[in-house]
Amino acid sequence: MNPHARPALLVPLLASALAAPPVAAAQAAPVERAPAAPAAAVCKLVVAPGTNPVEFDLTLAGFPSGQRVKVKGAENFQRTVDAQGAFTEQDVKKGTYTVFFGGGRHQGQQQVACEKPARVAPVNVRISEVQITKVSTATPKVDCTVPQNVTFEGKLIGTGTGTVEYTWSGQGRQTQPDVKFTAPETATVNFVVKSPTRAAATDPPPRVSAVLKAGNATDPQDFTLSCS
Known part of the structure; x- marks a missing residue:
């Protein structure tokens, strides 16, 4: 056996070991990500x-x-x-x-x-009833010798969701607003009319009237002022 043969065989092995990169160096560096928001936010x-x-x-x-x-x-x-x-x-x-x-x-x-509200499929609107729900003056008793504002409030009753046109009329006035109706009922805009006057305290109190209409549904109403 040649005593110098073994050291000669070790030289290539040592060189190969020195040339091999560390395992950690061969791995790709981790990708940095923007921090996520807290789960509760x-x-x-x-x-x-x-x-x-x-x-x-x-x-x-x-x-x-x-x-x-x-x-x-x-x-x-x-x-x-x-x-x-x-x-x-x-x-x-x-x-x-x-x-x-x-x-x-x-x-x-x-x-x-940010989350968005869920989309709601439109449903055809059908108005089955209208109601005048309240009639009022600025105070319970008013001076009937001068014209007074009389306010009518109302609502539409029906099914479905969508835009509805309706009509207020009375005392020579008429308006045709529309409203985004949501079943089962939706309030209308208020309707304001001027009252007639009375010349003397012995005359009957003034009266006003209005009609709310949507489609085939109608609600007329009269209102008598309370004079001071």
Whole structure:
């Protein structure tokens, strides 16, 4: 056996080991991602209750207490949430919104996409009844020697959802407004007429009348003033 043969065989093995890159170096560096918003942070575009025509509110909840936020979308604005991490911006334009908060533009800024209200399939409207619900003057008793404003309030009753045109008429006036009807009933705009006068306290109190009509449904009503 040649005593010099073994060292010679080790030289290529050593060179091969030195040339091989470490396993860690061969792995790709992890991709940095923008931090996600806290799981609790929520933004919603909602239909404002009791509004007609319909209005929309943007509601925020679950944000860090006192956090300054920037809203971008159909409208752009900045606000600060309250101690509970909540805030509501009323009467915003319908559209897509995103909330940005925390960090800087390129320093871990977080964002939340705002949810939109579910789409509602239109349903044909059918008005089955109209009602004059209230008639009033500015005060219970009025001076009947001068013309007084008399206000009629009403509502439409029916099924479906959509725009409905109706008619108010009375005392020589007529209006034909429309309203976004939502079943089962929706209030009309008020109708105001001027009362006639009486010349003497012994004369009968003045009377006014009005008619509310939508489609084939009609409700007439007379009203007698209470004179002071």
